[in-house]
Amino acid sequence: MIECRSLTKDYGNHLALSNLNLRVESGDAFGFIGPNGAGKTTTIKILATLQEPSEGEAFVGGYSVVDQPDEVRRVLGYMPDQFGVYDGMRVWEYLEFFAAAYRVERPKRRKLVNDVLDLTDLGKRRESFIETLSTGLKQRVCLAKTLLHDPAVLILDEPASGLDPRARIELKELLRELTRMGKTLFISSHILPELADFCNKVGILEKGRLLVSGDVHEIQAGLGKGRMMRVRVLREIETAHKLVDEFNEAHRAEIVDGEILFEYGGEYARLADLTSELVRFGLVQFAEEKTDLEDIFLSVTRGDQ
């Protein structure tokens, strides 16, 4: 759905992107991670046909961003990091303006605006002037605008920046709903926990170079890191810890706050054997820790070194 081939952007005195190769399949939720100045926004601007690459090519929905920009804009919904809303316009007027800007036929615009207002839970704010809305609601209006032409691909640049925790959770729910609808999401952020919940793939960018890209678990395996497992038993925790520690695929087992934490690098089938062994110690919890994107990020990037 999104493909970058040797994408390079050179601003003359600054190489913003260097030979970026990236592939995002249809239906993926791709988290594009990187520190400030890594080249995330440059990549996104190229994909959104706002900038031309110095070298290489990029495709969105099979269309070249350089040679077929209008086709790309037809299948792409773009939400910039700093979005502008117009004062003196009502929410429905704003959305209708963008529906017209995306060349949606006039008779269909009104219904479409109502549909996206319902989807983004903004129906009650339909007649409100945009300047009177909170930052979270403005963000939603902007997302609603992005959905107007029913794009197959959504590119969201730092969608949660500046939002309070509640608005962030609501936005996360909305994005989850969009992935359920089959949209391909390409989300840039440097707030990792917000991506960890619903992105099935990530790409880590630093100083214009893509350091790593792919499935989160595959990246972990590639980095020599196993899945973190958490076990809680009712009795003989020391013996259970010894059992885990002696298990071949388990590493770095330790007892933390009455629970056994260990890194597991083997198959799920072998994990079942370990579980059955632990049952005799009164096993009440055997869970896989959520992927720690921050950990991966810190392992992969070098910071200012």
Added chain:
Amino acid sequence: MTLDLSSTRPRGSFFRRLGRSLFDNPVLLKELRMGLRERRIFIIQTIYLILLGLVTLIFLLTVADQRNSDPSALASAGKEFFQVQFWMQLIMVILITPSLTCGLLSTEKERHSLEMLLASRLTATDIVLGKLGFALCFIFLLLFSAMPLTALIFFVGGVSPGDFLKAYFHLSIAALITAQIGLTFSAREGKTAHATNQSYGLVVLGLIIFLIAIYPISMVFQTTASWWEYAPEAILLLEIGYLTMLMFLKTVNHLRPALKNINAICLAFIVAYLANVGLFSYFLLNNPIGEGDVAAWMFILLMHLFLAGFFIHKPRFITPSETLRYRRSPFARPIFWCGFFALGLFGLATACNGSGNGIWVYSAAGLAVLFIFAYQAVARCLAAMMGPKVHVPTIYYVVVSTTCLVPTFFLSGGNTDYSPLTGIFLSPIIATMGLPTDEPHLTGGSSVAAASVIAYLAMVVILFFMSRGRLAEKPPPKKDIA
């Protein structure tokens, strides 16, 4: 929410797209909706009508005292008042219009909404036409709302409905060009304050140039046949029209830089320049040459030399992808410039081999064409020699100013030093005018033209060879920050 993508409209032919940009433009609708909700618009309209109303009231009170006087005196007073009213409206329109447009695009940049517009299916042309349309709609609203006041003149007489409509047409043209000036700077600058300063600067400068230009152009056509009665006006409007078009293209290119826009700018500029040169040459060949002709000629030449620095200083600005896409474009290849150069030489060759009154015109026309080429070539070579940090337009303007001003300085006060060191052969003004024929080393205009050509050719060739080494150098490898 489901929407079939096929329901979004196809782009269609050029005329269909143009029609859509003009009459089904979402940007225009949005601007009208937002603009007419602003208090500022009604304040401007109120002040405009109050000022005009006061002047009209004073006039009517004055006329009321003369109601029993001679009707022809009344008509004369009416005509004078109509002119006062026209100039008053013209100045107000010129001052109000840039304030409407100089913030239209820069505020979009300031509030980060321009990106969203450019990422939609709106073209840069749609955006610019929408913004321009809003400004013109408001100005037309002002002009129409003032019509009942201005139409009072018909009770007094002295002005025909034709004059009345013509005045409104002129006001509309003034609104169009000033709106476009504001929009051009708004697209160019990131901040509204900068765009406002530059727009008003150019509007005031343009007004001064207009007042200077109106005299020589009128002088040129004063001896013509009756069907040329409107020629000065028509030419002035054509000039304004093509300047507006160039600025429109420049604005579009600021929003979405593309070689096709730059090609269109260059082509429009060169066609208009050649048309100007051709029109004046044709006219001068068929009429006795007077003092006003030379002034008009020099004015046209100088204006185009300065405009060339603004409009065609980037004829080869291209991104790598555009290089592939537009490699057959005339501006991406030197053959176009060679053809342009040959045209100038042809005019000069005709002048050097001919005789009679037409020589001056031929040599001036040839040089006029050559000057654009020569200045562009010289500025490029000098910029290449000075390195990448020097801007070509800066060099261009330095060269143009130097060659125009230095020889004038040498020849001031009756100085007759015509040696090449004074640079007189490089001066567009002197070369197209011709030196006095009593100069012992020269034998009239054709010799001056020939000397100028040789001087320019030599300069271009020397600079080309001096800068060639620099041009051939490969750029240093970019430091990979990663």
